[in-house]
Amino acid sequence: MRRQIVAGNWKMNKTHDEAIELIENILNATYDDSVQLIAIPPSVYASEIVGKVVGSKMGVGVQNSSQHAAGAYTGELSSAMVKSIGVEYVLVGHSERREYFNEQNSVLAKKIDQLLANDLTPIYCCGEVLEEREAENHFNIIKNQIEEGLFHLTEDQLQNCIVAYEPVWAIGTGVTASSDQAQEMHHFIRSLLIEKYGLDVANTISILYGGSCKPSNAKELFANPDVDGGLIGGASLNASDFVAIANSFS
Numbered sequence: 001m002r003r004q005i006v007a008g009n010w011k012m013n014k015t016h017d018e019a020i021e022l023i024e025n026i027l028n029a030t031y032d033d034s035v036q037l038i039a040i041p042p043s044v045y046a047s048e049i050v051g052k053v054v055g056s057k058m059g060v061g062v063q064n065s066s067q068h069a070a071g072a073y074t075g076e077l078s079s080a081m082v083k084s085i086g087v088e089y090v091l092v093g094h095s096e097r098r099e100y101f102n103e104q105n106s107v108l109a110k111k112i113d114q115l116l117a118n119d120l121t122p123i124y125c126c127g128e129v130l131e132e133r134e135a136e137n138h139f140n141i142i143k144n145q146i147e148e149g150l151f152h153l154t155e156d157q158l159q160n161c162i163v164a165y166e167p168v169w170a171i172g173t174g175v176t177a178s179s180d181q182a183q184e185m186h187h188f189i190r191s192l193l194i195e196k197y198g199l200d201v202a203n204t205i206s207i208l209y210g211g212s213c214k215p216s217n218a219k220e221l222f223a224n225p226d227v228d229g230g231l232i233g234g235a236s237l238n239a240s241d242f243v244a245i246a247n248s249f250s
């Protein structure tokens, strides 16, 4: 009913030759092809990597794109440009973009509009920081991110989106959300989608977990009914770890 997805966010890592070696090693490995794999390299390599994945089940994404359609925005990438090189997915609102580039929900909603207008699939990231969880404010934070980022969309538009829950305190820290914590928040996100869009629509949306997901914990995380896969950072930089995670659906 929902796609199982494992996406690798390479962030700002790998030189050209390293990036090509990584994608080739992933493509040469044996992975469960009922799982949608997505490589999200630095955008400078995206075009070449799109060429490499032809004929495989791997999709390609980039890590960011502009809320503007075109014009004098030095350094930015438009959705149309990304689409024109064969990329299919774009991360929106990763916590590092929210924190270091001050991206607010209102801007992220506009980025999503640009992506959908260009027939691209947004992977919309949400997540709370440690202080918010400790203050027991995490459900409110996520509700706000989901509502402000997504709730202006029509049913059809929402069905072209993927959601990623990434507790910020688990990203790159080695501390993973427990399987119960992940399921609890994924279930909460799905209940928000059910309330707004109804059960049938909400049940088609893949919700990925991100934050120190690795081969040793992926199986337990992915076994949860509302966890439809992972958005993998550090472990996606190693082909055998990434493929082991992709093979962790039971």
Ligand code: PGA
Pocket: 009, 166, 170, 171, 172, 173, 174, 210, 211, 212, 213, 231, 232, 233, 234, 235
């Ligand atoms: P991590 O990063 O797997 O290194 O914690 C996840 C992400 O930021 O997407």
